[in-house]
Amino acid sequence: MSTLMIAQVVPDVPTDPAETSPVAAPMTTEEARLAACMDMLREDVPSAIAEASRWASEEPGAGRALPLQCLGTAYMWMGRHAAAAEAFGEARDITPAEQRPARARYGAMAVIALEAAGDMAGAVEAATAAEADAIATGDTVLAAAIARDAASPLVQLGRAEEADAALARARGNNPQDPLTWLISARFSRSQERLAEAQGFIQTAAALSPRDPEVGLEAGIIAALAGRDGAARLSFASVIEVAPGSPLAERAQAYIDQLPAPAGR
Missing domain, CATH: 1.25.40.10 (Tetratricopeptide repeat domain)
Known part of the structure; x- marks a missing residue:
């Protein structure tokens, strides 16, 4: 199994309460x-x-x-x-x-x-x-x-x-909310329920396939489960969809911690 060093996280929440503001027409x-x-x-x-x-x-x-x-x-x-x-x-x-x-x-x-x-x-x-x-x-x-x-x-x-x-x-x-499935995956991963976390992150990816947060979490779960190849692909997808971002930097750092692919 990979020795990838990952800090456990608690579920995230949105930070802008205005997102739930009432909207009516006509005002x-x-x-x-x-x-x-x-x-x-x-x-x-x-x-x-x-x-x-x-x-x-x-x-x-x-x-x-x-x-x-x-x-x-x-x-x-x-x-x-x-x-x-x-x-x-x-x-x-x-x-x-x-x-x-x-x-x-x-x-x-x-x-x-x-x-x-x-x-x-x-x-x-x-x-x-x-x-x-x-x-x-x-x-x-x-x-x-x-x-x-x-x-x-x-x-x-x-x-x-x-x-x-x-x-x-x-x-x-x-x-249909991908954020809920992403947070569920993070929570299950923090509880070391990796099979469950994998199912949740797959649903999040189906609902939001180009979300770099989802790709990063998918890579973390795969790495912890010892699926280094899948982890590498997920981390690489983060770098592809969000180049130069802090998420991409984290993804590259995780890639650097993975064992070298077989044959290298």
């Missing part, structure tokens, strides 16, 4: 103001924070949710993750209980911010509530993303069985 006046605020933060984050704070101060009750969404996203961009988590959490809490789709989205944003802030227990708690809201509304795609995002803090809390179950729910609720 209401409030939604148009949110869009303008989000556009502003891409150009001038401090000004966006000032605008979102001013807007939030003008709105009563649940009307504060949209400005808090912009404020939380701006805080994330600034690396103020705890403040972002507080904004997203407040947005969820002030949204009426019957508006579960919005509560699920704000909860999903809070999960990302809480993990980034280092509050793993808080992230898991927020994920549990947000996933339940998403399931109740029939949004299985969002429910899957939330379950996937919960896996990393669960691993970091030493709750591997619960992380395994969360990833299984994510795969079941959205089997």
Whole structure:
């Protein structure tokens, strides 16, 4: 078996809570103001924070949710993750209980911010509530993303069985998401379940054949299983699709650790 030196990893999560922002057409006046605020933060984050704070101060009750969404996203961009988590959490809490789709989205944003802030227990708690809201509304795609995002803090809390179950729910609720299959492969590999990891990474590759992250993980799994030829091919594919990237550099470093092909 190859002696490839590989650091074990925990599941990754997306880093931009704005990816789960609500989108509607035609937009209401409030939604148009949110869009303008989000556009502003891409150009001038401090000004966006000032605008979102001013807007939030003008709105009563649940009307504060949209400005808090912009404020939380701006805080994330600034690396103020705890403040972002507080904004997203407040947005969820002030949204009426019957508006579960919005509560699920704000909860999903809070999960990302809480993990980034280092509050793993808080992230898991927020994920549990947000996933339940998403399931109740029939949004299985969002429910899957939330379950996937919960896996990393669960691993970091030493709750591997619960992380395994969360990833299984994510795969079941959205089997077309290659990121879930990639993270599942990484998790199974970290648990030394290489045959299972191989099956997961094959599905990820079928769904996203030119993703260099998938190619790198496929190579790592193959190398750990002693399939040096397959590992070399997977690492070479990363260099081909992402030349000059940090992923390509890692792939080349792994290639350099593999035994020389037979006959050389």
